[in-house]
Amino acid sequence: MSVPRKASGWQAAQPWISLLVRLALAAVFLGAGLSKITDLAGSARAVNAYQLMSWPAAQVVGAVQPFVEIVIGLLLLAGLVTRFAAWLAAIGLVIFISGIASAWARGLSIDCGCFSKGGQLPVGVAPNYTWDIVRDTLFLALAIFLILYPSSRFSLDAKVLGPPVNMEEEFDEQARAGATPDGEDGA
Amino acid sequence: MSKRAQEQRQTARMVREQIAREKRRKRTLWIAVGTVAVLVIGGMIGYAIYAGNKPATWNTPANANAGQDGIVTGSGPVAVDIYQDYLCPYCKQLHDSAGSQIEQMATDNKITLTIHPIAILDSRSTNQYSTRAAAAAGCASDGGKFLAYNDALYGNQPAEGGAGPSDDELIATGKNVGLTDTFATCVQDGRYMTWPVHTTDAASARGVSGTPSVFVNGTKVNPTLADIQKAVGAAAPASGSPSAS
Known part of the structure; x- marks a missing residue:
């Protein structure tokens, strides 16, 4: 008895946890995008500081990136195509982490430009790549959680797509009805 | 009798679920396509704003270098x-x-x-x-x-x-x-x-x-x-x- 009860506890909590994760990740992406959107030229320079691409390419990436971040943030905020948005967030974060790691490996001394600013650091100011990578890895963990458990409370997905018909929800129904999944399988 | 009715009901339910699943998949696909479109358009707006804000002309002061940037x-x-x-x-x-x-x-x-x-x-x-x-x-x-x-x-x-x-x-x-x-x-x-x-x-x-x-x-x-x-x-x-x- 204890095992199904535990499982149903998780099933009851999961949509709420997913909601919190979704809103946290939305705040991260909206914050990152909005802080850059008022200074697109600065955003382009922050990309340029990584020295991974030519200045013309950095300008395109720098101008486009904040808007893409905001779209991802809005999707997560609304809970629309949550899993897809979480994938986009995860891909973005993997790119950011790789960029910071590569700047670190090449011995560049730059501000990551993660939440605006960016650019080369003055002589004598040490970059804080460890913290940047740890933070982005935490965000990546949130995104992966959302890829695994995209269904959440107060999401537009539930409204637009109707009630989910996947396995977990069936188990959820069964659990609520009092039947154990094992018993159902045996019948 | 009741067993057969139950089986029929179950089959009907499975068909309904199959249709719902199909509908859901289609809708998800379209929303994803729409999302990608919004991303692309958002990106294009970003670049347009950036390019539009960037003045194309400037006056060059006296004693400037050949590149006019110093x-x-x-x-x-x-x-x-x-x-x-x-x-x-x-x-x-x-x-x-x-x-x-x-x-x-x-x-x-x-x-x-x-x-x-x-x-x-x-x-x-x-x-x-x-x-x-x-x-x-x-x-x-x-x-x-x-x-x-x-x-x-x-x-x-x-x-x-x-x-x-x-x-x-x-x-x-x-x-x-x-x-x-x-x-x-x-x-x-x-x-x-x-x-x-x-x-x-x-x-x-x-x-x-x-x-x-x-x-x-x-x-x-x-x-x-x-x-x-x-x-x-x-x-x-x-x-x-x-x-x-």
């Missing part, structure tokens, strides 16, 4: 390029600790000094001080007093985060170093207000991602007097005295 002093054999923002504290530090020696090398024609006033810290003052100061420096170059005004700007450097000196204050600073009403008109008219956009753009294209950045004969060096002098010494012609050859 003010030249001296005509020595070694090229020293300094990229600086008038709001940047480390630029002031470099200026205060090395400026007079570097200027001396330029006036002695040991080096060709090109100072590039760029504006990357506009967001760190409430009134676009970086751009306005760089534009005023362009006006000072027209008046033949670029270095003196450069010194005066660093002497009056505001703190980051607040409002920098107003245009009137920039004009007053210019009057203090002997600039005339022509200078005042130039600042008031914003004659060189789009010039820093060009200098900043040119700096980015050269790989400058912070200030101060110093290049000696095209090679980046640490922005300290010792390293600059060392690099100039190494790049200078081998003969002890400067020759005209």
Whole structure:
């Protein structure tokens, strides 16, 4: 008895946890995008500081990136195509982490430009790549959680797509009805 | 009987679920396609705003270099390029600790000094001080007093985060170093207000991602007097005295 009860506890909590994760990740992406959107030229320079691409390419990436971040943030905020948005967030974060790691490996001394600013650091100011990578890895963990458990409370997905018909929800129904999944399988 | 009815009901339910699943999948697909479209459009809007905000034309001050992105002093054999923002504290530090020696090398024609006033810290003052100061420096170059005004700007450097000196204050600073009403008109008219956009753009294209950045004969060096002098010494012609050859 204890095992199904535990499982149903998780099933009851999961949509709420997913909601919190979704809103946290939305705040991260909206914050990152909005802080850059008022200074697109600065955003382009922050990309340029990584020295991974030519200045013309950095300008395109720098101008486009904040808007893409905001779209991802809005999707997560609304809970629309949550899993897809979480994938986009995860891909973005993997790119950011790789960029910071590569700047670190090449011995560049730059501000990551993660939440605006960016650019080369003055002589004598040490970059804080460890913290940047740890933070982005935490965000990546949130995104992966959302890829695994995209269904959440107060999401537009539930409204637009109707009630989910996947396995977990069936188990959820069964659990609520009092039947154990094992018993159902045996019948 | 009841068993059969139950089976029928179950089959019907499975079919309904299958249809629902199919519908859901289709809708998800379309929403994903729509999302990608929104992302692409959002990105295009971003680039359009960026490109639209970027002025395409600028006036070039007197004594500018060939690239029109810096003010030249001296005509020595070694090229020293300094990229600086008038709001940047480390630029002031470099200026205060090395400026007079570097200027001396330029006036002695040991080096060709090109100072590039760029504006990357506009967001760190409430009134676009970086751009306005760089534009005023362009006006000072027209008046033949670029270095003196450069010194005066660093002497009056505001703190980051607040409002920098107003245009009137920039004009007053210019009057203090002997600039005339022509200078005042130039600042008031914003004659060189789009010039820093060009200098900043040119700096980015050269790989400058912070200030101060110093290049000696095209090679980046640490922005300290010792390293600059060392690099100039190494790049200078081998003969002890400067020759005209």
